[in-house]
Amino acid sequence: MDNSLPATTRKPRSTAGRVTIRQVASHVGVSAITVSRYFKQPDSVSEELRGQIAAAVAELGYVPNLVAGGLASASSRIVGMVIPNISGPIFANTIQSFSDILSQNGYQLMLSSSYFSSEQEENAVRSFLGWSPAALVLTSYFHTEATEKMIAQAGIPVLEIWDLQTERSPIQVGFMHEDVGRMAARYLIGKGYQRIAFVTNSIAGDGSAVDRSNGYKEVVEQEGRAAQIFTPTARLPLEAGEEAFKALIGGDKPADAIIFANDNLACGALLAAQRAGIHIPQQCAIVGFGDYAIADKLYPSLTTIRPPATEIGEVAARRILELVGALPAPENAPAHFHLQCTLIERESS
Amino acid sequence: MDNSLPATTRKPRSTAGRVTIRQVASHVGVSAITVSRYFKQPDSVSEELRGQIAAAVAELGYVPNLVAGGLASASSRIVGMVIPNISGPIFANTIQSFSDILSQNGYQLMLSSSYFSSEQEENAVRSFLGWSPAALVLTSYFHTEATEKMIAQAGIPVLEIWDLQTERSPIQVGFMHEDVGRMAARYLIGKGYQRIAFVTNSIAGDGSAVDRSNGYKEVVEQEGRAAQIFTPTARLPLEAGEEAFKALIGGDKPADAIIFANDNLACGALLAAQRAGIHIPQQCAIVGFGDYAIADKLYPSLTTIRPPATEIGEVAARRILELVGALPAPENAPAHFHLQCTLIERESS
DNA sequence: TTGTAAGCGTTATCAT
């Protein structure tokens, strides 16, 4: 008696009993590719079949195997993001909005933190590339040579977010720190303040704080005034803010408005003023940067400049979805999205 | 003339020019499986070949295709995590530590937020399962029926983190809110305070705040005292805190210590006290919950109870790595990891 | 609009 099965036994694999696209297809009586099309381009499947397939999917509890799909199509619906840290007050909103828009469009976020280390960024990028991601998002614009090589060869969109550095070619979404200093200075000048000082971060190597001070300096000097930039020595931001405040408020030509490089410094100044009985903003106005959660809880509440954190995540996610064809792409999309910070006016100015 | 090639032309695919394991293998002069073993179980490859393979990998710039590997082995080095929100002050530390430990061990974090919606959680779980993740982490213990079904059938470790609900069978890593109330009450009793009140959250449906108040009530009543639980009506936490403070500090039997359901409420009380010239903690002690970033920046700084956020991420990540065999597993691992909160004593008590 | 066949790059299984 003839048996068409192979002589040797098959090599079964522990397939974990997963429902496959073929089971759905045979349940409906169509081929697998039709079910595949039902998910990818529903319009190319007749309405009748669509209904039947939907019913079969529900009945069998079919969940598309994205790993297999990714292998077949040589690209996955994963977007990798490397961010300095997740838990800081600054980046969380960017991650949040970025992740939300991706998942609304069927893409998944793969996240890794670099702690401002280019080497850790490189490792993360290497791991991500093993997943054939649809796109990659890096924070800032300094990368190792190996990273540069990998992203050049990857053949996928790579966006740089947060700080803008428009000389570079990749797609960037962010803001310019100089704008922050300019905005704060113009605002205080417009309010009639005369002696406006700037307090940088005592942490050496915070280049962004220096960028902000440069914007301040530019505007103040355009007005024909002298820029006064103070660098505190205390390490802890609250103490550094207090130190700067006491130094700038004293002397024969005390400042009547101070821009702080971040909200923590400004907070230190506000608390010092409170203890010393100095009235803010009557005796001295205070402006911060970051719009941390404390800013509106202080007394007086803190005028500050809010970076477009949520917007950066949104714009980056949308642009990626456009580039991979998941959203309709506009005709002339810029390479650099220069977003604006917002001045939040509160009681301290 | 015989030509063994097929009559029709081949069907090439856009392979994106990726370096494959086979190219590495033929470069060395071995078979693909040997290179595969070099990555998975280096000990089973001779030392000589190891060196040659390493050289070839470096020279060709080979990056293992994890998608293909995931398909072949029916499991990926991805761990999915669903968290209520990324940007809140609470969960960020958990995500951070969880992500860090995973990536240190070659696993990747896939993240999605639920905004406390079981339906969004269900969608996220469904998406994740398409990636054949090695494990899943969900926040809290209320899921839709469909989610319960999916995680039961997935055949992978599913951990629930944050709130503990030890009657449930899955692996849990978290703390108990009742403990928070107990800890605060015992602490204030130990400090000699007499009339200790509790302020819950005005947001209806914050069950965790109610749990904390229950812990407070239990301890206070054990001492033979009357529990006093105040529920403010104001919606904004700062206003609600102020409302509660004014109500509890007034009257003929004013509270001399107040436990607030969270730091934002406590902050509102602290600011109200400041404006009213009421001395904290001399006239009334204040204790919060959460250890938000503001807590140590207020004046006076806020005594509060810190949830084990970082520890939850660490313990969950380690347990997952143990369960998937990436870390050596201890003999008797508990199903429920009951972690402790920490009381941070500052100036307000 | 639907179907057939081949292959995506890796690993499980069996064999040496």
Next chain:
DNA sequence: ATGATAACGCTTACAA
């Protein structure tokens, strides 16, 4: 210690 072969579940290319 190393290799041959066949899956893994899906999608591309081509055909009807």
